[in-house]
Amino acid sequence: MRIGSLIKFYRTKRGLTQTSLANGICSVPHLSKIENNSKEANVETIRLLLERLKIDLQDVQANEKQIFELIKDFLCHIHYLEEEKATEVFKTLEGYHELIVFTDHIYLYELYKLRYYLLINNRDAAEYQLKWLHAQKQNFSQYEKYLLLYMGALILMLRGRFEEADKQLTRIIHDQAELGSFTGELHYHLAVVKGHLEESSLAIIYGKQALQFYSNQYNFKRILHTLMSLALNYSRAKIFNEALNTYTHLLRSIELLNQQHLLPKIYHNIGDLHLRMGDYLQALEYFQKSKAIIPVNSDNYLLCLYNLAQTQFRLEQWEACKESFTLLKSEAKKQQIIHYRLFSSFYLFLLEGEREKAMTFLEEKLVPYTARGENLKEIHHQFLVILTDYYRQEGKFEKVVLLTNQ
Numbered sequence: 001m002r003i004g005s006l007i008k009f010y011r012t013k014r015g016l017t018q019t020s021l022a023n024g025i026c027s028v029p030h031l032s033k034i035e036n037n038s039k040e041a042n043v044e045t046i047r048l049l050l051e052r053l054k055i056d057l058q059d060v061q062a063n064e065k066q067i068f069e070l071i072k073d074f075l076c077h078i079h080y081l082e083e084e085k086a087t088e089v090f091k092t093l094e095g096y097h098e099l100i101v102f103t104d105h106i107y108l109y110e111l112y113k114l115r116y117y118l119l120i121n122n123r124d125a126a127e128y129q130l131k132w133l134h135a136q137k138q139n140f141s142q143y144e145k146y147l148l149l150y151m152g153a154l155i156l157m158l159r160g161r162f163e164e165a166d167k168q169l170t171r172i173i174h175d176q177a178e179l180g181s182f183t184g185e186l187h188y189h190l191a192v193v194k195g196h197l198e199e200s201s202l203a204i205i206y207g208k209q210a211l212q213f214y215s216n217q218y219n220f221k222r223i224l225h226t227l228m229s230l231a232l233n234y235s236r237a238k239i240f241n242e243a244l245n246t247y248t249h250l251l252r253s254i255e256l257l258n259q260q261h262l263l264p265k266i267y268h269n270i271g272d273l274h275l276r277m278g279d280y281l282q283a284l285e286y287f288q289k290s291k292a293i294i295p296v297n298s299d300n301y302l303l304c305l306y307n308l309a310q311t312q313f314r315l316e317q318w319e320a321c322k323e324s325f326t327l328l329k330s331e332a333k334k335q336q337i338i339h340y341r342l343f344s345s346f347y348l349f350l351l352e353g354e355r356e357k358a359m360t361f362l363e364e365k366l367v368p369y370t371a372r373g374e375n376l377k378e379i380h381h382q383f384l385v386i387l388t389d390y391y392r393q394e395g396k397f398e399k400v401v402l403l404t405n406q
Helices: 003-013 018-022 028-035 043-052 057-079 083-094 106-119 123-139 142-158 162-174 180-196 200-216 220-236 240-257 260-277 280-293 301-314 318-335 338-351 355-372 374-393 397-404
Strands: none
Touching: 003 018, 003 028, 003 043, 018 028, 018 043, 028 043, 043 057, 057 083, 057 106, 057 180, 083 106, 106 123, 106 142, 123 142, 142 162, 142 180, 162 180, 162 374, 180 200, 180 220, 200 220, 220 240, 220 260, 240 260, 260 280, 260 301, 280 301, 301 318, 301 338, 318 338, 338 355, 338 374, 355 374, 374 397
């Protein structure tokens, strides 16, 4: 506890001058040095100053111990994804806010608050907290600076800026920085980022490291999330049997741990796996299962609709396909997600028999748009292949060469 700062705070709060507080206890210059934490005062001087301020030293020490224990509990609940418990502790800690600022835990607590805001998906609070932390980082320990770097990478991931996030996370790894209880998270989020950047082999390596960490901690919820990441990257790396086995374990574990809210995403990812394997009927079944239970306002709803419609297209289920792409276009417009609106427009042109119009749209609007999207690399390549094949069939080989070089 920075007792000098605490004395200054309560002296100011009670409207006392340094002269009136120091009178009969110590000199004003001595009090000034105490308040600036530049001089170690003896216990008796501190006791007398606190007594005049009507503050009990034992209460101060007990509160500091309580704050320390609460912060530990707060972080533990965050790590184990216990949102309700974390919120309860957070409310209690905010009641100690006046005292926390005088402890050595102030910046760690503020960093943990940022991680809490991300846990409860309060993006606005997280963005504001990140700005505040950057303004204070000159006062941070080296560990706190690395923790801020990690938290900043999480914000970048939410913004879809995966290459920048990758640089920050990789720097922490290369510096061999010790992040303590955040080590599992660091490896997990690196796996997620590497997956988005289509570096599946590295994603699997970091995913396995995260899985080992969480297994040692018996952190079952985090284990499920890590298995989901691993299964997805096994699929991307075409290690299909490993992906199928992982999804089998996941479905069993979800039932045991009562984590049914993960089912829409898992069903979708199993559908994606079967799509990559060329098993379109099985893919369609899982996409339909996902669509039936996924919340309309969730992040993955539009992706599920797109993959469902695309699978129906491959199976030549034209009416169902047209209905799915029409719904996708409508929902994408409501949610103001441009790329899904462009995707659905392209396929609707094809479904309406306007192939030439569809390809013009693909070349002039869709392909240039996907080329700019950091997280649209895979689908950009797919659309380039469609356009290249079209011009090859049309005998327009100059355009084929140009597109092949992109």
